[in-house]
Amino acid sequence: MLEISENQARRFTDQGYLVVEQLVDMAVVQRLDASFDELFAGDFETGVTPDEVNWQTGSGDESLTRQICNGWKANRTIAETVLREDFGRAVAQLGGWPGTRIMIDNVLWKPPGARPLLYHQDSAYLDWYSPSDLLSLWIALDETTASGGTLEFMPGSHRWRRPLPEGEFHGPDDYRQFLRQAAEAEGKALDEESIAYVEVPAGGGSFHHGWMWHGSGYNRSDRPRRALVLHAMRSDAAFNPARLNSGTGTIYSRYKHLGDNFLDENYFPILWREDGYRTPGIEEFLAGR
Numbered sequence: 001m002l003e004i005s006e007n008q009a010r011r012f013t014d015q016g017y018l019v020v021e022q023l024v025d026m027a028v029v030q031r032l033d034a035s036f037d038e039l040f041a042g043d044f045e046t047g048v049t050p051d052e053v054n055w056q057t058g059s060g061d062e063s064l065t066r067q068i069c070n071g072w073k074a075n076r077t078i079a080e081t082v083l084r085e086d087f088g089r090a091v092a093q094l095g096g097w098p099g100t101r102i103m104i105d106n107v108l109w110k111p112p113g114a115r116p117l118l119y120h121q122d123s124a125y126l127d128w129y130s131p132s133d134l135l136s137l138w139i140a141l142d143e144t145t146a147s148g149g150t151l152e153f154m155p156g157s158h159r160w161r162r163p164l165p166e167g168e169f170h171g172p173d174d175y176r177q178f179l180r181q182a183a184e185a186e187g188k189a190l191d192e193e194s195i196a197y198v199e200v201p202a203g204g205g206s207f208h209h210g211w212m213w214h215g216s217g218y219n220r221s222d223r224p225r226r227a228l229v230l231h232a233m234r235s236d237a238a239f240n241p242a243r244l245n246s247g248t249g250t251i252y253s254r255y256k257h258l259g260d261n262f263l264d265e266n267y268f269p270i271l272w273r274e275d276g277y278r279t280p281g282i283e284e285f286l287a288g289r
């Protein structure tokens with residue numbers, strides 16, 4: 001069970017990220033590895049296709065990071081991890097939220113030689129819901145290193161300006177281009193020493209704030225770099241009808257009800273709430289094998 005200390009919460013508030021050495025144990029890592037193989041081979045255990053399938057064996061570009069979004073709907077092993085109640089509680093504690101819902105998950109696999117992912121601020125894509133706060137938990141399934149293209153952050157950048165998102169996310173030529181522009185706008189120096197790399201054993205990872213500048217470089221190692229990410233929103237968030245077609249709302253506004261702005265718990269389940277509530281269908285779904 002994950003517990004966040006007051007000291008860790010203070011570091012998160014100050015830096016915009018928090019590295020944790022162990023989030024899941026090796027038995028879980030091995031089960032998740034097998035789920036990654038299944039998902040990228042198009043084998044969807046529940047029969048439900050994930051919301052975004054950006055890479056499949058046989059047709060995917062080998063130089064890109066493989067990505068699937070909302071693997072939890074297709075695979076119960078992924079769901080068991082990203083829907084964990086203690087993860088929801090930890091996120092709420094770090095965000096100062098009344099509770100936590102899953103917004104989406106990311107299943108990411110960067111093979112040796114694969115290209116970078118663009119530096120970006122997650123929340124810049126998310127004003128289709130309100131409050132559009134986001135907090136993410138990134139779980140490494142392989143030991144991570146700077147040269148292996150691990151996740152990297154610009155500490156403190158969650159307090160910087162909030163420009164509109166730009167650029168190609170997958171495999172850009174210059175993955176730090178927009179970070180450099182943002183640092184310049186803030187009058188901040190940017191050099192190699194400014195960057196914080198998430199270097200953890202398999203099963204470790206990090207939390208980051210929705211406005212944190214982050215990205216990842218080439219995988220110059222001879223090992224894959226896999227990660228499972230829980231992107232979480234506040235339990236009291238709702239659709240923002242004025243911005244349904246902005247950012248990733250072009251995909252996720254399909255879950256909007258005709259007559260109200262409620263985020264339906266079938267698609268955005270509540271993992272933990274301060275009054276003890278958790279979406280009742282979760283346990284039934286996990287037990288459904």
Ligand SMILES: O=C(O)CCC(=O)C(=O)O
Nearest residue numbers: 108117138151216227229
């Ligand atoms: O794993 C990566 O390289 C990027 C992940 C990311 O952008 C995120 O978790 O928000």
